[in-house]
Amino acid sequence: MGKRMKKVLASAMSLSMVASMAMSGVSATTSRVDSLLSNMSLRQKITQMMMVDFRQWKTADEEAKSDFTKMNSEVQKIVEDYDFGSVIFFANNIKETEQSFNLTMDLQKAATKDNGIPLLITTDQEGGIVYRLGSGTALPGNMALGATGDVNNAKIAGEIIGSELSSLGINTTLAPVVDVNNNANNPVIGLRSYGEDAEMVGKMASAEIEGLAEYNVIGCAKHFPGHGDTATDSHYGLPMVNKSKEELLNNELKPYQVAINQGIEMIMSAHILYPQLDDTTVHSDKTGKEEKLPSTLSHKILTDLLKGEMGFNGVVVTDAMNMAGIAATYDEVQAVKLAINAGVDLICMPTNITCLEDMSKLDAIIDGVEKAVNDGEIQESRLDDAVTRVLTLKENKGILDWKESNYSLEKALATVGCDENRAKEREIAAKAVTVVKNENNTLPLNVTKKSKVLLVAAENNQR
Template sequence: MRKTEYKNRRRKFLIIFIGILSVVLAAEIGYIALLYNRDNSSSPDSVNKDMGLNTPSYQTDTEDTSAMTPAPATKPANTSEKPVQQSDNIKEQINSMSLDEKIGQLVIVGLDGYEADEHARQMIEEYRVGGFILFTSNIQNSNQMLELLNSLKNINRANKVPLFLSVDEEGGRVSRLPDEFLKIPSNQIIGKLNNSSVSHQVGSIIGEELKSFGMNMDFAPVLDINSNPKNPIIGDRAFGTGPNLVSKLGVQTMKGLQSQNIIPVVKHFPGHGDTSTDSHVGLPKVDNDLKRLRNFELKPFARAIENGAEAVMVAHILLPEIDPDNPASFSKTIINDVLRLEMNYDGVVITDDFTMGAIVKNYNIGQAAVKSILAGGDIVLVCHDFEKQKAVISALKDAAQSGQLPMDRIDRSVIRILRLKQEHKITDTPASTVDPESINKKISALLK
C-alpha cells in the first residue's frame, strides 16, 4: 500500500515538473521570436510594408518608362506624421511665441499697389504673417521695388521672425522683375539646350537678381512634365516632356538659386503637366493613379528631394484615384502619406494660391486652409484680396482655439518654417542698391 502511494506521488511530481518545464520553454521560444520580428521589422522597408507603403526608387535614368518595373498601385495608408527635427533655440522660440504669431507664420500673402499700404501694415502688425509675395502689379521699376521691400522689412522689425519675401520668377513668360532686367529664356528653351551648366547659371542669375532686392524665396523651378499637349497653363514653363530631362535641368536650376542663398520652391507637386484645366480658373481633375505618378510625375520631385529641396509647392489638382474628396493642396494622402512619408520629405510645404478659381469656386477658403495644415502642409499662400487673407487667418486661429487644429500640428509647421529661415540666415535688414547692368551682362553671356 505504501509502495503504491509512493509511485503515485512520484508520477504526479514528474507530470507537474514536465508541465512547468514546457511552459518555460514555450515562453523562451516566444520571447526569442518576438525579438527576431522586432529587429527585422525595424528596417525602413519593413516599416513601410506595415504602413501599406512601398519604397519606389523613382529612378530617372531613362526616359523609357515602359521598361521600368511597375510600382504597386495601392494607395498609401493614412498614418501619423514623422517627428520634425528642431534645434534647442528653435524649441525655445516656439515656446515663447503667442498663438497669433504661430498662426501668422502659416500664411504668405500678397498686397495691393506699389507701396506698403495700411492693409500690408495690418497683415504684419496685427496678423504677424510669415511673408509676402510680389506680382507685376506691385512693381514699377527697380527703385520702387527696392523701396517697397525695404518698407515691409522696416514694419516687420518689431516682430520676432523675419519675413519670407517671395516672387514667381521662372524665366520666360512668368517673370515679375522690372523691365530694366533682360528676360531669362523659358524653361522650354533651356530644355532644348539640354545643358546642365546653363540650367545652373539660369538659377544663379535669377537668384542674384532677387538677392539684390533683398528677397529670399522664389516659386521656381517648375518640375512639371509637359505631357499633355492640351495643357493650358504649363507648356513652355516645363523643361520638357520626359522625367529624365525635367529632373536633370530642374535640379540644376534649383541648385543655382540656392547658390545665391535664395530658397527655391519646386512646383507644382504632384505634377500639373497632364492637366487640361487652368487651376487659376477651375479645378483640374487628373485620373492618373499612384502607380502612374510614381513612374512619371513624381520622379523630378524625388530627384529634387534627394538633392536638398527645401520647399515644395502643392497644386490645386483633384486626383480621384488617390483622393476623391480633396485636391492635392489639402489632401492628407498626397501631402503626408506620399510626399512626407513615402518620399521622405521633411521640408516646408506651401500651397498654390488659395485665391485661384480652383479653390474659391469650389470650397470655403477658410475651411480649405485648415484642412491643408491638418493634411501636413505648412504655409497657405493667399495672394489676393485682403478679406480672403483675413478669412484664412481667422479660420486657422478659430480651428486652433477649438482644438480642431491641434497645437502639436501647428508647432510642427512653425518649426519647419523657423528652421528654414534660420538656415538661410534671413533677416529684415534693408537692401541698399540694385545694379541691373551687371546682371544683364551675365544674361547676355548666357544667351550667346
C-alpha cells in the same frame, strides 16, 4: 482690422547666432527655433503660416485701388501688427530696381519692428513667360533650357535669377516648375516645363536649384504632384489626373524626388484631383455637397506621400488659394483649415487683401483656425510642425538675422538686368534654337540682299 499682436520674441531673437548650414529639407530644430516657437501665441503661429499679397491697394483717402509699389502707412501697420510668415510680390509690385529695393526693405522693417520675425519675401521669377521683376533679366524659359540639352544652362539661369533677387532682398522664388510636359493640350504649363522627359526635367530642375543656392535664394518645386498632364487650368477650374501611384512614380513624381534628394527647401501643391491617390470626400460649407479633395487639401497626398514616403522635410506651400480649383468649391475658412490638416505649412493668398476693409476676411480665417484648434478639429501640434519648418528654413538661410545694412541699393542697381546677365540670356536663347522640321533643306537660309525676311514674334516687345 484685427487687434494688434504683441511681439513676445525679443528673448528668442537675442539668442546666440547659429551658423548657417546647407539645408536638405528641414534639419533638426535648434534651441533658437524652439524658443521662438514657445514664445508665440496661437494667432501668431497661424499668421506665420500665411503668405499674403498686397498686389494692389486702396488707402482710405483714395477712390480706387492701384498697384502697390511703395509702402504706405496702412500696409505698414498691418505688417507690423500681423506676424505673417511671407509676402508674395507680383509684377504689379516690382517694376523698377530702386522702387523694388525700397519696397522690400520697408516690408522687412515693418515685419521686424518690436523684434518681429523677418519675412520670406517671394515671387514667381520662373523666367520665360512667367517672370515678375520688371527691370530684371527675363530669360528664355524652361522649355528653352530643356532644348539646349545642357544642364549647365539651367544652373546659369538659376544663378541669374538668384543674383538679381538676392540683391533686392527677395529671398524666395516660386520656381522651378518641375511639371513634366506630357499633355500637348495643357493650357497652363507648356513652355514653363523643361520638357516631356521626367529624368531630364529632374536634372534641369536640380541644376537650377543649385544655381539659386549660390545666392542663398530659396527655390520652390511646383506643382506637386504634377500639373503637366492636364487639359484644365487650375486658375479657372479643377483638373483631374486619373493615374495610378505607380504611373506617377514613374513619371510626374520623378522630378520631385530628384529635387528632394537635391535638398529643395519648398514644394508647392497643385489644386488638382488625383482620385487614385485620394478619393476622400468632405462636406463643403460652400456648396452644401460632398466634394472631392484636390491635392492641396489631401492628407494622403501631402502628408502620407510627400512628407512620408518621399521623405520631404521642407516647407509645403499652396498654390494661390483664390484660384478656382479651390475657391469654387470651398469657402476661405474651410479651405485653409483643410489645407492645414492636409499638411500644408504655408498658405499662399488665403484671401484677397486690397484695402483695410478686406482685413475682416483675413481675421475671419484666423478666427476660424483658432476656433478649430480650440475645438480639437486641428491639433496645435500640426501648427507647431508647420511653423517649425518655416522658422528653420528662415534660420538656415540667415533670414532670422535680417539687417537692412546687409543690402545695398548700389549693388542692386549694378546687378538687376546687368549687361553680363543679359549676355548670358542671349547665349542660352541662341543655344535653344531647335530645328524641328527642315523640308527640302530650307535651312540654312541662303539670304541675299534681295531676300525678304518675315520676323514673327509673340509680342511686340520681343524684338
